[in-house]
Amino acid sequence: MATKTITHNVNHIAIAVPDIKAAVKWYVDVLGAEELRPIGIHDRNENPHAPIFKIYPANLNRVRIACLTTGNGVGLELFQFEDPKIEPGSEAKFERDISRGGFFHMAFTTDDIDGLTEKIVKNGGKVLGEKVPIYEHEAVYVEDPWGNVVELLSASFERIMSNR
Structure with a gap:
């Protein structure tokens, strides 16, 4: 093929x-x-x-x-x-935005999900849900201080989704 x-x-x-x-x-x-x-x-x-x-x-x-x-x-x-200006109350909100259609998160690859998650929380962000396994890798969703959702992944998208 x-x-x-x-x-x-x-x-x-x-x-x-x-x-x-x-x-x-x-x-x-x-x-x-x-x-x-x-x-x-x-x-x-x-x-x-x-x-x-x-x-x-x-x-x-x-x-x-x-x-x-x-x-x-x-x-x-x-x-x-x-x-x-951005209208008050219209900032990104994960619970609302997942059902609205369109953009709702971006993702970063890191070799230290736990360390970066801790750094995000210490700097005004927050954790959404739990860290989860994806094949032999890991993922967690966090928010920046303005409510924008960021997914942290322990490997590249291509590697994870091709199960490598």
């Missing part, structure tokens, strides 16, 4: 946070992401023709964006929407 070549890679994941400086610090200090450049500010009043204003809804007037990268080069974009 011929094998199919995978030609499209995951490029980046973007999440909205209410405090971009705190989120950058958390993802760098806790999950080991690397900040690629200083936080950028896009303001429709200052630059109405910026590409972001041609992509995002017309009610977006001001946003801060941080660009981070993970250990395997997949980007992590953090957005702090300032106008309009």
Whole structure:
């Protein structure tokens, strides 16, 4: 049987946070992401023709964006929407979001699930459920301080799902 070549890679994941400086610090200090450049500010009043204003809804007037990268080069974009702001109570909520459809978690591979889980909790995150075995590997779901769900896996997705 011929094998199919995978030609499209995951490029980046973007999440909205209410405090971009705190989120950058958390993802760098806790999950080991690397900040690629200083936080950028896009303001429709200052630059109405910026590409972001041609992509995002017309009610977006001001946003801060941080660009981070993970250990395997997949980007992590953090957005702090300032106008309009994130509505209070609309932050990520695992129990609600799993039945809404669309994005509900991202995953990181680590060789120390217990140590990273402890570090996440010590830095404002929380554990969701129990650590579970997946074949001969392990997984646990946690939340960052803003309610975004992060799955921690002890091996790559490909290795786990092909049962290697």
